[in-house]
Amino acid sequence: MDNRQRLLDCALSLFSLCGYDAVGVQEVVEAAGVTKPTLYHYFGSKRGLLEALLKQEAGKLLAVIAESAKYHGDLVATLENIAKAYFHVVQEAANYYRMQVGMFFSPPKSEANQAIQPYIRQQAEILEEVFIKAGADHGNLRGRHQRYAAGFLGEINAVIGLYLNNKLDLTGDVVYQLVHQFMYGIFS
Amino acid sequence: MDNRQRLLDCALSLFSLCGYDAVGVQEVVEAAGVTKPTLYHYFGSKRGLLEALLKQEAGKLLAVIAESAKYHGDLVATLENIAKAYFHVVQEAANYYRMQVGMFFSPPKSEANQAIQPYIRQQAEILEEVFIKAGADHGNLRGRHQRYAAGFLGEINAVIGLYLNNKLDLTGDVVYQLVHQFMYGIFS
DNA sequence: ACAAAAATATACCGATCGGTATAATATATC
DNA sequence: GATATATTATACCGATCGGTATATTTTTGT
Numbered sequence: 001m002d003n004r005q006r007l008l009d010c011a012l013s014l015f016s017l018c019g020y021d022a023v024g025v026q027e028v029v030e031a032a033g034v035t036k037p038t039l040y041h042y043f044g045s046k047r048g049l050l051e052a053l054l055k056q057e058a059g060k061l062l063a064v065i066a067e068s069a070k071y072h073g074d075l076v077a078t079l080e081n082i083a084k085a086y087f088h089v090v091q092e093a094a095n096y097y098r099m100q101v102g103m104f105f106s107p108p109k110s111e112a113n114q115a116i117q118p119y120i121r122q123q124a125e126i127l128e129e130v131f132i133k134a135g136a137d138h139g140n141l142r143g144r145h146q147r148y149a150a151g152f153l154g155e156i157n158a159v160i161g162l163y164l165n166n167k168l169d170l171t172g173d174v175v176y177q178l179v180h181q182f183m184y185g186i187f188s
Numbered sequence: 189m190d191n192r193q194r195l196l197d198c199a200l201s202l203f204s205l206c207g208y209d210a211v212g213v214q215e216v217v218e219a220a221g222v223t224k225p226t227l228y229h230y231f232g233s234k235r236g237l238l239e240a241l242l243k244q245e246a247g248k249l250l251a252v253i254a255e256s257a258k259y260h261g262d263l264v265a266t267l268e269n270i271a272k273a274y275f276h277v278v279q280e281a282a283n284y285y286r287m288q289v290g291m292f293f294s295p296p297k298s299e300a301n302q303a304i305q306p307y308i309r310q311q312a313e314i315l316e317e318v319f320i321k322a323g324a325d326h327g328n329l330r331g332r333h334q335r336y337a338a339g340f341l342g343e344i345n346a347v348i349g350l351y352l353n354n355k356l357d358l359t360g361d362v363v364y365q366l367v368h369q370f371m372y373g374i375f376s
Numbered sequence: 377a378c379a380a381a382a383a384t385a386t387a388c389c390g391a392t393c394g395g396t397a398t399a400a401t402a403t404a405t406c
Numbered sequence: 407g408a409t410a411t412a413t414t415a416t417a418c419c420g421a422t423c424g425g426t427a428t429a430t431t432t433t434t435g436t
Binding site for chain 1: 383
């Protein structure tokens with residue numbers, strides 16, 4: 001009865017490791033120990049499988065990030081919470097996060113990119129809102145919220161990239177250094 | 189008689205737009221107006237076509253970046269030169285740069301990721317060397333060159349991402365703001 | 377107990393995948 | 407002008423692609 005979830009789990013492993021296009025439907029069902037009509041019963045198509053996977057996993061991620069991004073007047077603290085949340089998600093679901101970032105940077109006409117776009121946009125909105133609200137307290141941020149949100153996430157993903165390649169650990173110290181460098185510069 | 193170059197050009201367009209896996213050999217040769225044995229004569233395989241493409245395009249990019257990254261005691265000026273160089277490359281060869289970033293973030297077992305790895309490593313080494321040399325002048329940078337190189341490139345790519353989605357222009361002002369925020373923080 | 381519906385398997389579809397054997401056509405060398 | 411070499415085309419290969427028609431099993435509602 002959990003064949004549906006097992007298909008999702010196997011799809012996540014294979015997609016994140018080899019890529020959506022490179023993985024055949026046959027490969028997914030064999031890994032899950034079922035046959036093709038079972039997959040098509042639950043998901044209708046390969047694309048449907050991908051979208052169900054994103055709905056489940058990206059939904060979880062968005063909830064965690066949104067919770068971490070509540071701004072209460074202290075921008076440094078908020079950014080630290082956000083960085084901590086991303087690092088936590090990556091450590092709990094490295095495969096999924098790798099896949100999400102890969103899909104974001106995948107070619108614009110690929111199915112993978114089109115499927116991830118709505119979730120990426122929500123993510124961007126959450127981060128932008130932080131800088132917009134902080135702009136009320138720090139006037140000179142205004143008009144740059146989009147760039148700051150993208151830049152901050154870019155730095156987070158850069159560090160996550162190092163972590164996924166075993167180049168560094170995601171300690172609390174990294175959170176501190178990342179946020180303070182972003183806020184006060186490289187010498188802080 | 190320039191069928192070889194035409195194949196490379198068409199492959200670049202298609203790969204960057206739709207992805208390496210999603211583009212068939214047949215599609216490439218049709219776009220180039222030749223037949224399959226012509227492609228296999230020049231490149232031996234689909235993978236060989238990709239590698240020839242990278243050798244040509246990534247080589248050009250690396251030369252430009254390396255030239256821009258010569259450190260002469262002024263870190264701010266060097267980072268501005270690097271950012272300018274990246275922006276210049278992106279404006280001259282948007283398709284290729286999009287493809288390169290996409291391949292960098294593609295799944296670790298995909299052919300695309302494996303093919304781009306050596307070039308990405310060279311790029312990282314160029315950037316890290318800047319921060320290592322700057323560490324001689326600014327002691328408190330030492331031991332963090334890897335993180336700073338990755339973080340700086342992450343911010344550059346974040347801005348480039350906004351540009352490729354028509355969210356902002358790559359003006360000299362963006363260079364200034366990016367580098368100064370990186371060096372002196374968000375309020376600079 | 378029985379019928380309706382959900383879930384799974386067998387076997388198959390046409391299309392496309394990357395790749396090639398063979399042969400014809402240019403092009404350059406002598 | 408003959409010969410060797412590089413280049414291109416015709417036609418094809420087995421394998422895999424995503425997807426499905428049909429039938430059977432399992433579960434559910436009554």
